[in-house]
Amino acid sequence: MDLIINFFHNTGFGLATYGHLIMIAVGLVFIYLGIAKHYEPLLLVPIGFGILMGNIPVFKGLGLGIYEKGSVLNYLYFGVRQGVYPPLIFLGIGAMTDFSTMLARPKLMLLGAAAQVGIFVTFLAALALGFPANEAGSIGIIGGADGPTAIFLSAKLAPHLVGPIAIAAYSYMALVPVIQPPIMYLLTTKEERLIKMSDPRPVSKREKILFPIVAFLLCCFLAPAALPL
Template identity: 85%
Template sequence: MDVLFIEFYHNTGFYLWDYRYLIMIVVGLVFVYLGIAKDYEPLLLVPIGFGILMGNIPVFQGLGLSIYEDNSVLHYLYFGVTQGIYPPLIFLGIGAMTDFSTLLARPILMLLGAAAQTGIFITFLGALALGFAPNEASSIGIIGGADGPTAIFLTAKLAPHLIGPIAVAAYSYMALVPVIQPPIMRLLTSRKERLIRMEEPREVTKREKIIFPIVAFLLCCFLAPAALPLLGMLCFGNLLKEAVVTERLAQTARNSLIDTATILLGITVGASTQGDIFLVPSSIGIFALGALSFSIATASGVLFAKFMNLFLKIKINPLLGAAGVSAVPDSARVVQMVGQKEDPTNFLLMHAMAPNVSGVIGSAIAAGVLWSLMAS
């Protein structure tokens, strides 16, 4: 009887535990807490946090339980991450729920979304300087776009061994947008600038809304063909939304499809953060570089807006530049929040959505450029 008990005990997680598993379990609990109690990107942090818990239950090899075992259920679900399947599905849903009207009404704000991508390429150079391989540096730099699906998609193609830390870093900074961005925005702008009111945008016609996703897809993908899986699905989803006659498909894309893809991506990315594999020095470097990338991206957008004001007769509020990262719609909400702290009657949210959605396009193009450069 004692022998059976000892054998049973040796097969439990209590016997197989490692301090690294315990650290990651605490991290998973923090993610779940932030998602539920603080409402920080709950649709992302809760699945990822619980996935971290699942991935850090100590198991013995051979039963097909670990996400890194070829015959495990989690490994099959993780296939959608490693092969870049889930991110385009999420982009399809984002396209089906995004209104590009503000961008079409004032196209000049698209430049802010482009400027915010500066952080990606500066961090790419920084990662190279720290000794990361070019393909790894490309995947680390894309964190600055604050676009989790794009970061996962590019990493799956260039540095699949880094998917865990890069995905967790990208989604962590997406969730912490309300914490990270406001200090940078206030530091780089004066109160007078934060009080600038935006003029009402012109009304965009239905024809423009239908034509835009087709033209945007063709122009962007001719420029960066490697961005086709992401931008193709984004623009297709938006066409389904604007065409009206395909509203049933648009409803599916922006509801059940994107929800399913988000759940599977979150759970499997979280489960991939197995303590003995995840807790290595390179992961710490990735988190530090990711924070730098996101901060530079925010600052670049704000500073470029100030630069544009040197030439514009009708000034734009520089806070809008912070929405150039692709954390939709959180960055736009942060712009609204910071602006209304100075003037509660100043409504910037609608205007901030223009650089915000252009940031989604910009980060996808940046990923396509990096992928094509690394593949050549």
């Protein structure tokens, strides 16, 4: 009987804490929303499985934990610590992005610029709550609704917060379809919501090719530190 009890205590069931169970529940919710509700499945499904994987309790010393050198999870975590994943994520996102609507209506860029206000608001709020400047900066970048940038900056300023910041940033982005509707109903009238936007002008192939190249060069010359992103 003692052998069975000892075996149980060395399994994930015996090592699990309330924290593990709560985060596993969060991961399952993310997977459900991504698959069943189609809320940004490219984000929520891998995040959900990552949460599950990272919160499976393991016995220390077996070389399985994410912080144990030589473990597979530790090698995967290397990409987070060293900022390898954000450029890869941006590469994939960029390859799938169609800039036609923005090129047809350049004033839409003002909406993107307005999103940056969230960075400063969140940064100041974090400072007011007592976070040191480096942690507040990492938390503030969540306000920009940009997951790869949040991971990249957090890995530089506050590596110990990369996990929660990544989850917060990507959850915030993926749950926009849930967050937006009530805000839109609150801030607009029914007549405004019934307005039909005119079709955008056709965008030439040359514009589609030149825009990302010019934007890349301009951004890199203005902020060389952002070159990896």
